[in-house]
Amino acid sequence: MTPTALIICGALAREVIAINQKYGWGADVFGVPASVHSHPQKIAPLVEKRILELRERYARLIVIFGDCGSSGKLDAVLERYDVERIAGPHCYEMYGGKTFEALMEEEPGTYFLTDFLAQGFEGTVIKSMGLDKRPVLKEIYFRNYKRLVYMSQREDETLKARAQKIADYLDLPLEFRHTGYGLLEERLAALMNAAVPQLP
Amino acid sequence: MSQEIFDKLAQSVIDGEPDDATKWATEALAQGLDPLECINKGLTKGIEVVGDLFANGDYFLPELVLGGEAMKAGLAVLEPALVGSKQRKILGTVIMGTVKGDIHEIGKMLVGIMLTANGFKVVDLGVNCKADQFVGAIKEHDAVLVGASALLTTTMGYQKDLIAGIAEAGLRNKVKIMVGGAPVTQEWADSIGADGYAEDAVSAVVLAKTLIGVPE
Numbered sequence: 001m002t003p004t005a006l007i008i009c010g011a012l013a014r015e016v017i018a019i020n021q022k023y024g025w026g027a028d029v030f031g032v033p034a035s036v037h038s039h040p041q042k043i044a045p046l047v048e049k050r051i052l053e054l055r056e057r058y059a060r061l062i063v064i065f066g067d068c069g070s071s072g073k074l075d076a077v078l079e080r081y082d083v084e085r086i087a088g089p090h091c092y093e094m095y096g097g098k099t100f101e102a103l104m105e106e107e108p109g110t111y112f113l114t115d116f117l118a119q120g121f122e123g124t125v126i127k128s129m130g131l132d133k134r135p136v137l138k139e140i141y142f143r144n145y146k147r148l149v150y151m152s153q154r155e156d157e158t159l160k161a162r163a164q165k166i167a168d169y170l171d172l173p174l175e176f177r178h179t180g181y182g183l184l185e186e187r188l189a190a191l192m193n194a195a196v197p198q199l200p
Numbered sequence: 201m202s203q204e205i206f207d208k209l210a211q212s213v214i215d216g217e218p219d220d221a222t223k224w225a226t227e228a229l230a231q232g233l234d235p236l237e238c239i240n241k242g243l244t245k246g247i248e249v250v251g252d253l254f255a256n257g258d259y260f261l262p263e264l265v266l267g268g269e270a271m272k273a274g275l276a277v278l279e280p281a282l283v284g285s286k287q288r289k290i291l292g293t294v295i296m297g298t299v300k301g302d303i304h305e306i307g308k309m310l311v312g313i314m315l316t317a318n319g320f321k322v323v324d325l326g327v328n329c330k331a332d333q334f335v336g337a338i339k340e341h342d343a344v345l346v347g348a349s350a351l352l353t354t355t356m357g358y359q360k361d362l363i364a365g366i367a368e369a370g371l372r373n374k375v376k377i378m379v380g381g382a383p384v385t386q387e388w389a390d391s392i393g394a395d396g397y398a399e400d401a402v403s404a405v406v407l408a409k410t411l412i413g414v415p416e
Contacts, residue, residue: 130260
């Protein structure tokens, strides 16, 4: 039996896979589509479905997801199955940590990009939020934002250029912070190094 | 002819077309139709359909937002034309706002629209609102309800500060306080002494009516 399965948010897939390889954990990785963020009420049921699929095959399951608007329902499901979740409300906090908090304190009207969002902004934001069909929504969704901050995980000039295009589209000034994997890596490593609880 | 205009108003909301809502509301007044009937049989009917379609999973956020914008556009034309006994029957005034440090407003806006459609007068303070703004608005508008929204775990703590601020102003027994937002839960609402929590705009209407003792 492979000891550990990681049930991950699709928005963190590349990063979690890279961390898994870096530390040589050999954990198996199973995704839940990032598009579920557009319907956060579906997060808990989809994660639960994964748990039910995997719990007989793995000694340990770890969920790598923020609450992400599930209003506590994700943690309620995990508590029911005694499954661990990485700490953190969302990926911005997991990557940025105190930097994220400071940026929000400095300017509440900060819109964040990660590598995932910079790469897939058109699909995950423009299309999924209906901006392609109804451009008038841009003003409604984004009117309170004052700046765009790209918290990057990798140093990638192509992604930086994409971030600038997004900033132009949103008509917001762009700032750049390289966070790497931040607390996502620290917290995941701490979980993986902790004693392995037995699934019920 | 009046039914046709009512249907056009409702359809403008269902289709999420604010310009159409403005056009048909203006046309309704030009034809001498009762603005209150236009609101109740047109705009409100439309937003109820939008709410049902959203609840059933047939509509998503964009349709809900644009339906709300169309409703607002129609109301902006019709409400000023309400006079005398033909005023809307108001169940109570709700002060809505996104708490200090938070600029997210889509959810709060949707709740405000649904409350308006269901007979409440909504005073929207906007975003990044301090407790004293809520306190001032409660007094000014003789409100019976407060709706405080927060989208971030870093700002939801201010909902607690807001409730404390309202209590310090001696208004806690005057208003019922509802809280909402993506990270907010019933447990959180209970822990900070809120009167209620709603996870979406439709359930917020049910909660608001319950809190002020209006039967569904």
